[in-house]
Amino acid sequence: MNETKTPHCNEPLPRKGIFRILVCRPNHRLGNTILLTPLITELERHFKGAEIDVISEGDIAEEVFATFFSVRHVFCLPRRGFKHPLPFLRLLHDVRRRGYDLIIDPCLGSGFSRAVTRLLHATYKLGFSDTPQHSGLTHAAPTSIAMQHMAKRPINLLRWALCQEHADELGYPALDIRLTDLELAHGRRVVAELLSVSRQTSSPPVVGVFANATGAKRYPMEWWREFIDTFKTLCPTASILEFIPMHGHSMLGSEWPGYFSSDIRRMGAVMAGMDLMITADCGVMHLAVASRVATVGMFSVTDASVYAPYGHGNSPLPTQGLSAREVACRVVAAHPDLLGRHVPASSVEELQSMRGGDLFLSQAWAP
Template sequence: MPPVASLSSTTSNEPSRTPMHGNAALWRRRVAAWLARHLVAPPKNLVGAGQLPASGIQRILVCRPNHRLGNTLLLTPLLVEIERRFPGAEVDLLSAGPAAHSVFRGFDIVGDCMTLDRRAARRPLATIGALRKLRSRRYDLVIDAAAGSSSGRIASAMAKARFQLRTDAMPNEGPVTHLAARPVQALRWALGARGEGEVPLLDVRLTDAERRCGQDALTRVLRDANERGLPVMAIFPNATGSKRLPTDWWSDFANELLARIGDVCIVELVSADGQSRLGGGYPTYYTSDPRKLASFIEAAGTYISADCGVMHLAAATNATTVGLFGPTDPGRYAPYGRNNAAIACDDGCPQKAAMRVAAHLQRVRRAQ
């Protein structure tokens, strides 16, 4: 069975759904797309199917200039694949968010992690400095890892490389491909090895010391709340924009879920605003460090939230991860992994969503 998330939904024919990040972001993407079409010349080093050599690739640049935690984590399967295909290579990364340094810390193959500001036009000196640094190096391979990303296309076109691979150069075949799998499949396509084995899982590569710290933090948080040693479930009741579910929805969901799965100790993961969205009735945990949060979630063992970056962080651990999906497309964004699931909640009924989540968790328990 391929390591893709399962999908539970209320209907068999769902309309196509796309992320909603606001009108300003939409216009920025349109401007960047226009620049990419009109100012970037067609590259002469672009590789097609089977045209990338399997040896002689030592220096690699991966371009994914996106500030979102989830999109950063979706690159980890590509890094695992590069390790396997080119074990002696070094990979530089071009990102656009502060989380990249933390997320990729566990990968020995990562050399330099260059970061563009998410509002590059407002910080021209920093942007020019990063792009000059990019232009000063020579690579054997540059990978534009985000299909349809104009900023990624511009950055990869500026890099000096013998070979350039664009994820969107690979033909679309079959159903929608998960965003974690598509760069891996594109690399295999360029090597002439498409369809060769399962795509690697998301992996933040926690160390043993980090796992111990996560377990210690969980024990500290639950010191007076879990004397019976019940299974632990971490819930992050927050997300951005239209993906965010109301506080009342979450309270009804938690109550129904507990009624269906029995004794479980819930821990609420609190967002940066410090506000509880589960009514303050459960122990809480907050950290601004993605790796500390990942180790805490793994120690808990089960994680539930709407579609968000923390959901992908949980999927990059050994925790069973459940994502609740409304406006976004689970075919592209579901929590990646065998025991993980995307559960539809677009009908607005927390009780029905809890019923579907409970059914999935019970299946996972029976299989263990």
């Protein structure tokens, strides 16, 4: 898909008169919901003073957008709504009664999202389609303009509809759940308490590890043990804190202090107290990025160009063909400002000898 050129639509959206906006993304996954936050930021930039509603599934979106002043209603369709037809149809009927100036369907190829968009009322409807006459949209963007990355895709969609000049030079808003100062203060306190109990230091670097993911994206416990052993050899002053998955069980054999919360924002607030987060590709990876902590996202089977953490301090790390030891070395090598000053000379020599000396140390992956 085109990453460098964004053709403009023939009849752009008006810059004035759009005050009621609905983002239609009926999906229950944490990552997909967080990947919408840059779109909300972009809408706020173009339509100052507008009120934004969001359609989602489940209740995660309510937590994600809880501190977004521009977001008024988060309509949470029941998960597997067709198994709960009455509340599902009741909520859709309620949303349908509301008139919007603009509805955005940011999905590429989601029949359900498009069906909901067709059902609702709006002056303008924006989405991707290569068959405009059958799309039900007033502004149907060709799929060729869609960015690979899921967070950037709806940004290009909106910029296309506004005939934004030099769109590729503007950069892209960051993932951000907009943690409050109070939430951040609570997070720092929890981190200090956990490190104190485990007799680790709160001096940097404090490194968070989330060792869970779905299916083939999950690395086994033995892999993580080798990774952390290598990491600690190279950076012995680092303190480790494990973030516990929703099932409530450690993925690292409870060898490190752990933090568990079923509340998305509390989890993010504690992550924000880390100097670095290390995680496989999963929703929690996006949560870490949106909590504004430097994040390494490891990709074993999925496409990093679609889901990679981007922005300052964030890095995707493809791990195909690498051992856990090699991955740990690359993490240390790629974060010299954060971790390098804590690595003793003897460990640097070991790192240099592992994979081609100074050449390996200079290797980093594209942000």
